[in-house]
Amino acid sequence: MKVVVVGAGFAGVAAAWAARRAGATVTVVDGGPGASSLYCGGVDGLRAGVPEELLSALGLRLAKDTHIATREGVVRTTDGRDSALLDLAPLAGKHVGVVDVPRDDWDGPLLARSFAASDWARSTGTRFELVPLPLLEKGHERRVSSYDFAAGFERPERPAWLAEVLKAKAGPNAWLFGPWLGLTRSLAAELSRATGVPVGEVTSPPGGAAGARFELRRDALLASLAVERVTGRVTEVLTTGGDVTVRLEGGVVVVGGALVVASGGFVGGGLLLSGALSGADPAGFELAIRGLPPVLLRGELAQPVSSLFGVDLAARGRGLLEHVGLPVAHDGRVSASSAVFAAGDVVGPVPPSVGQALESGLRAGAAAAGTA
Template identity: 25%
Template sequence: MAPRSWAPRRGGPALQDRRPGAPQLGDSAAGDHRGGGGGEPAARARVRDDGPGRGRRAGRAAARLSDREHQPGAEQAGAGARSVRRPGGRSRGGLRRRAVRRLPPHVRRHRAEGRGLPPRLRGRSLPTEALASVRPLPAPRHQVPHARCPRPAAEARCRRHTPDRDRLTTVVVIGGGIAGYTAALAARRHGADVTLIARAPGATALYAGGMEIVDDLDTVLRSPNHPLTRLGMDAVGLATELDAAVSTLQLALGKEGLRFEGTWRSRGLYADIHGLARPANVVPDTVARGELGALSGKRVAVIGVPQVGDYDAASTAQALKELHGIEAFAEDISISDLPVAASLTDLYGRRAPAPKARGAAIAYPPGFTSLPDDSFELLASPPSPHGWRLQQAIGLGAVGAEITSFETAADTVIAAHSATRGFRADAFVLATGRHIGGGLQAGRVTAERLFGLGIFRDGVPAAQSGARLHLLKYLDPAEEMRLGVKTDKRLHPLLEDGTAPYANLYAAGAVLGGYDYAGPCGFGVPILTGWLAGRYAAKSA
């Protein structure tokens, strides 16, 4: 058989087959005698072939060449068939087969230089019908979806409609005391957008410096009309909630620059400016060092200021010695720039003067700052510098406004209105306090001024007590302080008939009746009910 004449093949180097044999890469099939042209054939390109019986005659060892061994001859482009390319040239086809399969057919048939268009359409304007089907490229860093591949679930979530997204719950807390502040903390902790509205400082600003949280939970639960009993929790549940509420409150106040020490589970005795012992669970860190049990066996210097008329350090030191067995003595330090007939309130914010006493604990009247080591503050009576500091800390993020009316629809509160603006929300927390805060209006008949809620005494509507309640108020004015709003287990305030008028309204703090907020639960009820009310409000939507 005469040798085949070699001819250049389109898109690759010329290959020569001098004798019949096994087909090589790029050769025609057996029996194909297409050819043309004469002349001396060039040396056949050396092609690496790892397959058995391919590209060599039987009985001859396969030639294994490295990727660069055949340079500057024909250059190996890949291990697949028809992958031979010229030195420095482009491989036939321009794209790998896998990539080509992913392209649409009308682009796959034309080279990239033609931008995917056949020659007859290049440089010509497209008809209107064709232009209408052209879509603009997506923005950068976006994935182009494939027609035959489903989009991932993450892309579907990102592109879902706005009504399907989780909407942020909005909560309005009315009241700037400790109950409102704790409710706002709890609502924010559970992901709500909170607006705290405060008209003016309430009873929280009058506290003496020691917080009484709760004395004995078992004793509290034996009172059926106590606000904590009406929550429907046992002692373990109440203790768990108190742990979370008190620790969160201390952490938040510490971020505002007012650090507290103690827990609701322990109670200490602390001396006031008269030398009397007052119980407290949680106190400021400036008061904690003055716990009477820790002062046993120490010498205590009680600092006095002669210009202050409502405080006598000598009588305080004598009371500490006689009532508590503490070795106390008075030391007066004059402050010349105080006004005439100054009071303890004039000491507020001043730097603590350095005493002459050495080797003794130092007891300062409340209000001084930058206390030296081994010193403490005494508790105060209203008006109290401790109360001012607490009120300043909890009122930093409050909106100053007085709510005068509400907008309601059926069993839902829609908005709260002041004289100048309105506050729309998904849920509302009523923490307006009692008489000092303005939540209740005392008169011939005590009333709740915003919603007209029922006022109860020992679980019975106050309107049913009649003249007997007036007699009790005459004999003991403290009876008026036990009146308040009644709630269900979810802290929804009730009407006199025992029904909850609004599903998204919650009540917390001193506005609730059934306890004495000057007693052992004075801060426990506002903190715990505010904590739970804020949580319920945040989850109401």
């Protein structure tokens, strides 16, 4: 019983986890980073729930009405978060220290003012106060990427040193950092324990710590589940007899009893806007992988479209891009096929989110294992 999963974002890893739990052997084929590697650390779009074991392996914590601070200076609600992000909800009415560090990607004074001026802070009487901290050891740390800066905090002596720095600045009921609190270690939790007050981050930029943590935890989880990994881009899917054959660039072939397509949306590379804008060919949306049913756009066939220049996003709104995808049944089954399932951003017409990627991945992985 073998399930092939195409894609190693949140949907692919959830599908692989569920299929393994259901007793299948699993091969994950993945063409490189997708939206999950770029996400900011917020978890939106949850409906049903995700097993604690999977959440904890991915370093996620779910709670309705979580409040996170974004690096754009906004306080917003989510359904959950990378556990390094500070949940502001329990801090309503308290005093949050915003670290002031002279990094080029961090405007502490502006962020502290912006959080303090948010509707949430005003309505709950929460204070955000700027607190200068001597976090830069060397001049170049001002400019290194937030990923490298986060990695620098993992050096063995840094967490204990940082805890002492925070303890010496008694006052705030919590500390809000940039997205720098480590990649492999749970420094936010370590510092919270050491200081006795919650310590956490704002959201990450694309390519920052949250996405890097996702990749590291995913790789560890898939290895612990003995999931086979194949790197490369799938070009075509063939269903013959009881088997599903997946063809990769370069001629590699992977065969299984069932397939979960978790190849992402426009960011992950699962969906494409194809056709010449010159009008030589009809333009429209399509899957990057051949051999699957056509994608739909809010129930309409997405390719070809009537306009010579493709879908008129100016007239119909860019939000339309969130409604392109493969139509599937509730368990992720792709219409007209018994052994092909889909999950995550490649599915339409559901807006993309980590919550929907995880939940649809779990359903598709379990159903695929039952078919394989």
